[in-house]
Amino acid sequence: MAGQASSIEVAHPWARATPPGAGAGGGFVTLTNHGDGDDMLLGATSPITERVEIHIMEMDGDVMRMAPLPGGIELPAGESVTLAPGGLHLMLMELGSPIVEGEPVPVTV
Ligand SMILES: [Cu+2]
Numbered sequence: 001m002a003g004q005a006s007s008i009e010v011a012h013p014w015a016r017a018t019p020p021g022a023g024a025g026g027g028f029v030t031l032t033n034h035g036d037g038d039d040m041l042l043g044a045t046s047p048i049t050e051r052v053e054i055h056i057m058e059m060d061g062d063v064m065r066m067a068p069l070p071g072g073i074e075l076p077a078g079e080s081v082t083l084a085p086g087g088l089h090l091m092l093m094e095l096g097s098p099i100v101e102g103e104p105v106p107v108t109v
Contacts, residue, residue, distance in 0.1 A: 028084050051092075
């Protein structure tokens with residue numbers, strides 16, 4: 001997180017449980033920028049995987065696909081951004097073990 005990380009509120013983080021053998025899982029959270037300046041979410045880390053990507057869903061013809069968002073997520077001052085299924089999300093890549101319902105998934109933004 002660039003800039004005034006302490007002014008970013010992280011609320012309602014959750015991850016979707018994955019079936020055994022799934023290669024990746026989605027992570028969702030609401031981020032609120034309580035600071036005076038715009039901020040960016042540039043990435044995230046988690047001890048359960050080597051790689052966490054920021055993804056966005058976009059239409060490719062009639063098909064919804066997800067794609068990495070290399071520039072990060074803008075967090076304008078005073079606004080909330082919600083990462084949710086069907087939109088922006090954190091993708092936990094190359095999972096070594098499945099995400100199990102009810103078990104905490106540590107992620108640092
Ligand atoms: Cu994704």
